[in-house]
Amino acid sequence: MCGILGLVAQTPVNQLLYDGLLVLQHRGQDAAGIVTAQHNRFHMHKGNGLVRDVFRTRNMRSMVGNMGIGHVRYPTAGSSESPAEAQPFYVNSPFGIVLGHNGNLTNAVQLNQELFREDLRHVNTNSDSEVLLNVLAHELQRSTKNYHLDPAAIFDAVSGVHRRCRGAYAVVAMIAGYGLLAFRDPHGIRPLVFGRAENEFGTEYLVASESVALDTLGFHLIRDVAPGEAIFIDEKGNFYNKQCAAAPVHNPCIFEFVYMARPDSVMDGISVYETRLNMGESLADKINRTMRHLDIDVVIPIPDSSRPSALQLANRLGVSFREGFVKNRYIGRTFIMPGQQQRRKSVRQKLNAMSVEFRGKNVLLVDDSIVRGTTSREIVQMAQGAGASKVYFASAAPPVRFPNVYGIDMPTRHELIATGRDDDEICREIGADYLVYQDLDALVKDVSRLNPSISHYETSCFDGSYITGDITEEYLAILEAQRGSGMPLTSTGASSQLDLNLAAVD
Numbered sequence: 476m477c478g479i480l481g482l483v484a485q486t487p488v489n490q491l492l493y494d495g496l497l498v499l500q501h502r503g504q505d506a507a508g509i510v511t512a513q514h515n516r517f518h519m520h521k522g523n524g525l526v527r528d529v530f531r532t533r534n535m536r537s538m539v540g541n542m543g544i545g546h547v548r549y550p551t552a553g554s555s556e557s558p559a560e561a562q563p564f565y566v567n568s569p570f571g572i573v574l575g576h577n578g579n580l581t582n583a584v585q586l587n588q589e590l591f592r593e594d595l596r597h598v599n600t601n602s603d604s605e606v607l608l609n610v611l612a613h614e615l616q617r618s619t620k621n622y623h624l625d626p627a628a629i630f631d632a633v634s635g636v637h638r639r640c641r642g643a644y645a646v647v648a649m650i651a652g653y654g655l656l657a658f659r660d661p662h663g664i665r666p667l668v669f670g671r672a673e674n675e676f677g678t679e680y681l682v683a684s685e686s687v688a689l690d691t692l693g694f695h696l697i698r699d700v701a702p703g704e705a706i707f708i709d710e711k712g713n714f715y716n717k718q719c720a721a722a723p724v725h726n727p728c729i730f731e732f733v734y735m736a737r738p739d740s741v742m743d744g745i746s747v748y749e750t751r752l753n754m755g756e757s758l759a760d761k762i763n764r765t766m767r768h769l770d771i772d773v774v775i776p777i778p779d780s781s782r783p784s785a786l787q788l789a790n791r792l793g794v795s796f797r798e799g800f801v802k803n804r805y806i807g808r809t810f811i812m813p814g815q816q817q818r819r820k821s822v823r824q825k826l827n828a829m830s831v832e833f834r835g836k837n838v839l840l841v842d843d844s845i846v847r848g849t850t851s852r853e854i855v856q857m858a859q860g861a862g863a864s865k866v867y868f869a870s871a872a873p874p875v876r877f878p879n880v881y882g883i884d885m886p887t888r889h890e891l892i893a894t895g896r897d898d899d900e901i902c903r904e905i906g907a908d909y910l911v912y913q914d915l916d917a918l919v920k921d922v923s924r925l926n927p928s929i930s931h932y933e934t935s936c937f938d939g940s941y942i943t944g945d946i947t948e949e950y951l952a953i954l955e956a957q958r959g960s961g962m963p964l965t966s967t968g969a970s971s972q973l974d975l976n977l978a979a980v981d
Contacts, residue, residue, distance in 0.1 A: 476735050476883050477562070477577040478502030478684045479667075480545040481647035481655045483708045485676035487511075489538040492545040495681070495688045496526045501737060502577075502684060503547035506561035510573045513540035514710075515652040517573055521546075521561040542655055542710060544647045546575035549884070557600075564605045569616045570624065571651030576604040577684055578643035578665045579882040581945055586610060586639065607644060611636050615650070624653055626707050626715040633658050633705040633719040641945050643728070643881035643933075645700075647682055654709035657682040661720035662942055663702030664728050664881050664933050666742040670694035680708045685740040699743050702726075726942045729932040730883060732922050733872045734780050734843045744926040748783055751843075753921035754871040755787030758841075758913050762792065762869065769867060769909060772836040775799035777843075777854055778826070784871040785841035794839070799832035799858070822853040834862030840907075844872035846885055848892030851905040859906070868907040873915045874898070877939040878954065880946055885936060887955040 478499030482488045492509050507529045508521025520534040526547065546562040563575040580586065583603035590596040590606065594613045598605050614635035618628040629650070636658070643664035648656045659667045669682040670689040681694045689696050700706060703720025727743045728735075738748040773795045776785035779802065789796035803825050832838075838858055845851050851868065858866045874893035879885045888894040892901055902910035915937050923929055935941045 476502055476549055476665075477575075478547040479575045479577050479645060479647045479682075480684075480688060481575075481649075481657050481682035482544070482680070483542045483655050483710070483712055484679040485541060485674070485712070487539060488541055488543040489535050491681075491692055492543050493526065493530060493535065495683065495692055496545045496547050498688045498691050498737075499547055499684055500526055502735065503549035506548040506558070507546065508561050508563050508575070509538055509543060509545045510563045510565075510649065511538040511540035511543035512573075512649050512651060515571065516540075517565065517571065517649070517651060519563070519565065519573070521558070521563070523558050523561060542649060544573060544575050544649055544655070560600045560602050562602075562604055564600075564602070564608045566608055566612045569612065569619065569622065570653065572608065572612055572615070572648055574604065574608040574611065574646060574648040576607055577645045577667075577882060578660065579603060579880060580607060580640055580644065581642035581880055581943060581950070582640065583642075589639075603642075607636070607640060607646065608648075610639055611646075611648065614639075624650065626709075626717075629653075629656060629707050630705055630715075630717040630719050634721075637661055637703060637720045641943050643943075645684065652710075654707055655680070655682070656705065656707050657700060658705035658719065659700045659702055661703040661723040662726045662933065663699075663723070663743070664726060664942075666727065666731055666736070667700040668696060668698070668742065669700060669706060670696045678712050680712065680714065682706070685736055685742060687737050687740045690739070696741065724931070724942075725929050726931050726933045727929065728881060728883075729918065729922060729934050730844075730872075730879070730936060733918070735883070738780070738783060743929060745922060745929075746925060749925055750922045751780070751783035751871070752787045753924065754913060754918065755784035755789075755841075756791050757917040757921050758784065758869055758871055758911070759788040759791035761914065761917070762788070762839075762911055766867070766909065766911060769865075770837050771839045771867065773797050773799075773832065774839045774841060775832065775858075776841050777850075778802040781841050781843040781871060784843065788839075788841060788869070797832045799829055799838070799861075800826045800854075801829060802826055822850050823857075826854065826857065828857040828861040830861040832861075833858055835864055837865040837867070838863045839867045839869055841869045841871065843870070844875060845870050845892060845901070845905070845912075846875050847890055848901070848905055851892075851907075855906045865908045866906075867909040868902070868905060868911075870910075870912045872913055873918060873937045874901070874912050875936045877936050878951055879936045880941065880950075880954070881933060881935070881943075883936070887958050888951070889955070 580603040614632035618631040645665040645667040703723030774789035
């Protein structure tokens with residue numbers, strides 16, 4: 476999971492891109508990058524770390540131009556810490572292209588071999604995003620004649636990308652001297668929205684992973700980029716779009732609504748906040764059916780993403796809702812921190828239990844999900860240490876039993892606490908007195924009732940059903956072997972400051 480931005484404006488975009496990345500910081504805290512374009516010249520700066528740490532005043536001043544893209548990356552276990560793997564990535568032929576990507580290509584190895592043997596292109600990093608960039612570059616070269624590029628040729632190239640690439644990808648790219656390109660995989664797994672702003676200088680367009688970036692930057696949300704669709708905005712602000720996939724279907728990732736996205740975002744026409752309220756109601760109904768024998772004194776959320784679900788759950792149960800944990804907001808999200816020891820340490824640094832809310836009470840803790848179980852185990856111990864008489868645990872999501880191969884860091888089964896265990900065994904593993912999970916059918920209804928036009932979601936981490944149809948047991952075994960050996964997998968990747976003069980085309 477990463478965050479991407481693309482902007483075509485009538486005035487300098489560097490500050491807007493910086494501000495937008497701050498809003499999307501929750502989607503990636505490992506690296507950040509911005510590229511701006513001034514006619515046929517790119518200005519790039521990227522590096523490892525948070526947005527506020529990567530960019531300094533001198534960097535911002537050097538990134539001139541009225542068009543640009545930005546990226547924040549989250550780390551995956553085994554991924555390289557080299558700044559060379561931060562995004563956006565760049566190739567100089569044809570035309571000069573920079574690209575930022577959110578997702579994961581499931582056939583990256585095959586594509587890398589094709590690029591080397593057939594397309595005569597070289598990939599420098601272990602990132603699937605650089606593979607995707609080179610596939611796009613090759614398809615652009617194939618679709619153009621005499622280096623004449625127009626929207627029709629660009630959309631033809633995106634169609635070529637869809638034919639060759641498998642997996643999840645939401646993409647923003649810039650073509651030097653031409654404009655901004657954005658497209659989404661034919662399943663629409665990872666989110667991508669775009670909006671428009673009108674000011675005294677003219678019309679401006681913004682593409683982003685989440686609508687919250689549009690809200691905070693003063694853009695009006697137009698709609699989501701459709702699965703398989705590409706949009707192109709030239710340097711003058713002219714807008715073009717086309718469906719570039721042969722048979723697109725809509726299967727957005729349901730985990731975005733459970734955990735990844737900000738609650739104030741709207742994706743695929745669905746309010747993230749409202750879905751989490753719905754999750755709380757469904758979970759309360761299940762508790763009423765299966766846990767009526769438990770005497771719950773208080774409902775306490777595990778900050779932050781579970782708060783709407785916990786609040787609605789408490790209201791429906793008629794039980795007091797209290798804030799029992801104080802969060803240190805200067806610690807990163809533990810779910811996306813590589814290494815079990817680092818995650819365990821970070822839980823204690825990030826949360827502190829207030830004993831006044833726990834002492835002598837039967838407490839129902841509510842979290843958005845349970846993935847590895849490390850955080851849940853530590854939090855249960857914290858509640859017990861704060862004096863709770865009983866600690867019950869509720870997950871607003873179903874058990875995570877299967878690897879996610881579409882861009883979320885849960886790639887191996889042995890790391891998932893629910894794999895091979897039933898609810899009672901998981902309950903014992905985390906040390907709770909009782910555990911209840913959301914049902915998958917209920918979760919899908921909680922989301923789809925806000926947009927009935929979408930009937931299917933990407934739910935592979937819960938049910939093991941991989942919608943791209945190319946995930947085999949052998950593929951999963953290779954991923955697990957790579958992760959166990961510490962070999963780099965894929966993921967989004969940043970480098971030092973770079974100015975690229977693209978006036979000459981090879």
